[in-house]
Amino acid sequence: MVKLKINQKEYSVDASPDMPLLWAIRDVVGLTGTKFGCGMAQCGACTVHLDGEAVRSCVTLVSRAVGKEIVTIEGLSADPDNYLQKAWIELDVPQCGYCQSGQIMSAAVLLRENPNPTDEDIDSAMSGNICRCGTYPRIRKAIHLAAKMQREGGKDK
Amino acid sequence: MSTTLNASRRNFLKTGALLGSGLLISFTVPGAKKLGGAGAAVLGPQSGAAFAPNAYLNITADNEVLVYLAHAEMGQGIWTTLSMMIAEELDVDVNKMVVQHGDAWKPYNHTMFGIQITGGSSTTWSEFDRYRKAGATARALLVQAAAQKFGVNPADCKTENGVVTAGDKSATYGELATAAAALPAPGDVPLKDPKSWKYIGKGVKRLDTPAKINGTAKFGMDMQFPGMLTAVVLHAPVFGAKVKTVDSAKAKAVAGVRQVVQIPSGVAVLADNYWAAKKGRAALKVDWDLGSGVKVDSGTMLAEYKQLAQKPGATANKAGDVDSAMSKAVKTVEAEYTFPYLAHSPMEPLNVTIQLKDGKCEIWTGTQMPGLDQGAAAQVLGLKPEQIRVNTVFLGGGFGRRATPSSDFVKEAAEIVKASGKPLVKMVWSREDDVKGGYYRPAFLHKITAGLNAQGLPIAWKHTIVGQSIMEGTLFAGMIKDGIDGSSVEGVSDSPYMEAIPDRLVTLHSPKNEVPVLWWRSVGHTHTAMAMEAMIDELAHTAGKDPLAYRQELLKHSPRHLAALNLAAEKAGWGKPLPAGRFRGIAVHESFLSYVAHVAEISLNEDGTIKVHRVVSAIDCGLAVNPDGVKAQIESGINFGVSAALLGEITLEKGHVKQGNFNDYVVARMFDTPADIEVHIVDSTGKMGGVGEPGVPPVAPAIANAYFAATGKRLRQMPFNKANLPA
Numbered sequence: 001m002v003k004l005k006i007n008q009k010e011y012s013v014d015a016s017p018d019m020p021l022l023w024a025i026r027d028v029v030g031l032t033g034t035k036f037g038c039g040m041a042q043c044g045a046c047t048v049h050l051d052g053e054a055v056r057s058c059v060t061l062v063s064r065a066v067g068k069e070i071v072t073i074e075g076l077s078a079d080p081d082n083y084l085q086k087a088w089i090e091l092d093v094p095q096c097g098y099c100q101s102g103q104i105m106s107a108a109v110l111l112r113e114n115p116n117p118t119d120e121d122i123d124s125a126m127s128g129n130i131c132r133c134g135t136y137p138r139i140r141k142a143i144h145l146a147a148k149m150q151r152e153g154g155k156d157k
Numbered sequence: 158m159s160t161t162l163n164a165s166r167r168n169f170l171k172t173g174a175l176l177g178s179g180l181l182i183s184f185t186v187p188g189a190k191k192l193g194g195a196g197a198a199v200l201g202p203q204s205g206a207a208f209a210p211n212a213y214l215n216i217t218a219d220n221e222v223l224v225y226l227a228h229a230e231m232g233q234g235i236w237t238t239l240s241m242m243i244a245e246e247l248d249v250d251v252n253k254m255v256v257q258h259g260d261a262w263k264p265y266n267h268t269m270f271g272i273q274i275t276g277g278s279s280t281t282w283s284e285f286d287r288y289r290k291a292g293a294t295a296r297a298l299l300v301q302a303a304a305q306k307f308g309v310n311p312a313d314c315k316t317e318n319g320v321v322t323a324g325d326k327s328a329t330y331g332e333l334a335t336a337a338a339a340l341p342a343p344g345d346v347p348l349k350d351p352k353s354w355k356y357i358g359k360g361v362k363r364l365d366t367p368a369k370i371n372g373t374a375k376f377g378m379d380m381q382f383p384g385m386l387t388a389v390v391l392h393a394p395v396f397g398a399k400v401k402t403v404d405s406a407k408a409k410a411v412a413g414v415r416q417v418v419q420i421p422s423g424v425a426v427l428a429d430n431y432w433a434a435k436k437g438r439a440a441l442k443v444d445w446d447l448g449s450g451v452k453v454d455s456g457t458m459l460a461e462y463k464q465l466a467q468k469p470g471a472t473a474n475k476a477g478d479v480d481s482a483m484s485k486a487v488k489t490v491e492a493e494y495t496f497p498y499l500a501h502s503p504m505e506p507l508n509v510t511i512q513l514k515d516g517k518c519e520i521w522t523g524t525q526m527p528g529l530d531q532g533a534a535a536q537v538l539g540l541k542p543e544q545i546r547v548n549t550v551f552l553g554g555g556f557g558r559r560a561t562p563s564s565d566f567v568k569e570a571a572e573i574v575k576a577s578g579k580p581l582v583k584m585v586w587s588r589e590d591d592v593k594g595g596y597y598r599p600a601f602l603h604k605i606t607a608g609l610n611a612q613g614l615p616i617a618w619k620h621t622i623v624g625q626s627i628m629e630g631t632l633f634a635g636m637i638k639d640g641i642d643g644s645s646v647e648g649v650s651d652s653p654y655m656e657a658i659p660d661r662l663v664t665l666h667s668p669k670n671e672v673p674v675l676w677w678r679s680v681g682h683t684h685t686a687m688a689m690e691a692m693i694d695e696l697a698h699t700a701g702k703d704p705l706a707y708r709q710e711l712l713k714h715s716p717r718h719l720a721a722l723n724l725a726a727e728k729a730g731w732g733k734p735l736p737a738g739r740f741r742g743i744a745v746h747e748s749f750l751s752y753v754a755h756v757a758e759i760s761l762n763e764d765g766t767i768k769v770h771r772v773v774s775a776i777d778c779g780l781a782v783n784p785d786g787v788k789a790q791i792e793s794g795i796n797f798g799v800s801a802a803l804l805g806e807i808t809l810e811k812g813h814v815k816q817g818n819f820n821d822y823v824v825a826r827m828f829d830t831p832a833d834i835e836v837h838i839v840d841s842t843g844k845m846g847g848v849g850e851p852g853v854p855p856v857a858p859a860i861a862n863a864y865f866a867a868t869g870k871r872l873r874q875m876p877f878n879k880a881n882l883p884a
Contacts, residue, residue: 057774130826140832
């Protein structure tokens, strides 16, 4: 048993220390918003935050996550001021939707560190997240929109 | 699927029959989640709970409108579009509808294709009448019920936002549901005048976005049940290889592994979770009889295809005497185009969950053909199809891979359940299983010789196509006529350019090998559009004409091609100067009843590779039901096309697929795709066409033609990566 703190909640998880965090989150804890896409840190569908940093949970061992704050898409969604999700809705970003949890988790770290990203900043920060539906132009626009909302600090209403 | 039936229900299903476009309508309705679920719902008027006028919608007594989709949502937006059609005619708020996929069930068979399928970019146009009529018929019954209740004439009733009003009287649809359910079927119900449309042609935001951005949307991969085991399969390293011996001792020793079973497609490891199953798989020792598949090699295959193309194959399109006409040509141009195998690689790896319980079976998966999957699973499990309920969940991408005539993935999961005796199993493919697993877009070769007259116009066209048939050996093999699999030649043999050329010969060779092949987003057009539009561009330059003007001349009798071409050219500023180092290429192609033109703007990177900066696109798809959804699909098609044009390639060496994951089967990332994509919709009253696929085909030729503008060199070998660029 290892203890994991996911989205502010403590879990006792029956997982071997070499199990990637992704499978502990999905198969053992049962939070399925974090997705499996490649298993080798290529696609970013499994992106979660570990002490605020975006990590690919498919190659992050459970042992590395012990004692750290883990935030998944479910945790991020609990924040009512999440401009990213508002922007994603506004611009109708998702298509199949499978990669979008990971896209949003990566974008959240970008916006925290760079509140006013350029297209190049976005391309660079999002380069680890693949979308086979090719929603990239809308993701880019949505990040700009979320950045604008964040800078203006207002609620959307 | 158990459903009871009563006399008055039969009346409603007469209603269904008139919606059916000649389909057989079964006397059942799909299970509604609020009313029992699990296929056991009894949704007749006797329940007093719901009004189920047809298979496509129910209205509950608490005023909820449930929409049942005959097609699967895989990103293309039909969750929203089909709901809009019902909402439009039913007069309800589309944003308040509860949407779900329908079961595998005859009323959900495609109105044109005869089986339940999401494919061919056909959902919107094929359902436009059926779903609107479903809404209109329900509305007519609700109005009739209201008129009786209010003691007024139905003509004096109005409907808006799920409420019927007449003067000062009003009732919600929910309040009227039971009474409406007791009424006989109305005759043919008129549809609304397009002038009064509130949603259609105007647009609605995607109804599935909220669930897809907060982790709550359920894909097949997300199915979890107590007691469920996860299975991974060690697949054959070479297509067609068979297991000789299995040593599973070490695999069984892995913590969490519960069972190891041999199945026809390999060896399955069942475990408490994916990680344990995958570790177990890695510990398996399997000896394979590799079989004849080891002979497949991309290099020698290309040489064989080139050899085959020296002689004509089966005739796909013939007119006049091409050799005689060619001999009279002032100039001839010859070109050979090659295309690699491509994997679909949807973001969600294939997976299937199966539960066997009390002689019944439930399947949860993201599939484009639930009816065929139902039959395939039934055959493996020794059940009748009606004992199996297929629950279609959101597809994490499809692109054709989740529509296999062989139901390969569903059958494999059923084989695991059968061999293991375990009643609840989720089979999960790894990304490597996906990339190495076949069902690829076949490799193709096109050899074209075109002869021009003194005016530079083509007078003779000789075209030989070589590539595996995707229909051969499948239950669609009957579609092969006189040696021609239409999907191998679509976009060439029916090209409008051909009609303008009096002497022509298009032939096809369909060599066979062990590699499973399948339709891949835009099917034959993935290669035929490149061959045609690159060649036409080459002819334009040979003739000393502007590529746009040349196409306008050749397509003068194809108004919809022209409309898309002209709009894209105008919006892209064709002919106007570009910044230094930027170059344009143009292409137009019809597929799936829609007409799409792209103008691509590229520059060359320092290493000579291509950077696509901008694509300006125009589509004529007839009525655009959800215009922003149309734009989203064309954007998606463009990026899918950019990925294939610049990066996509599956190769085999001695039968082994060399790629395995996104590190070597490279797909487009954000930085690979154009920063600027503009999509314009032709204001059209033409026949409705599809939008999921038609954005893909013109991408590669637009890029290749821009590369010619930049370098004076032609690209004829896909993908246009460093290795394939001309020296």
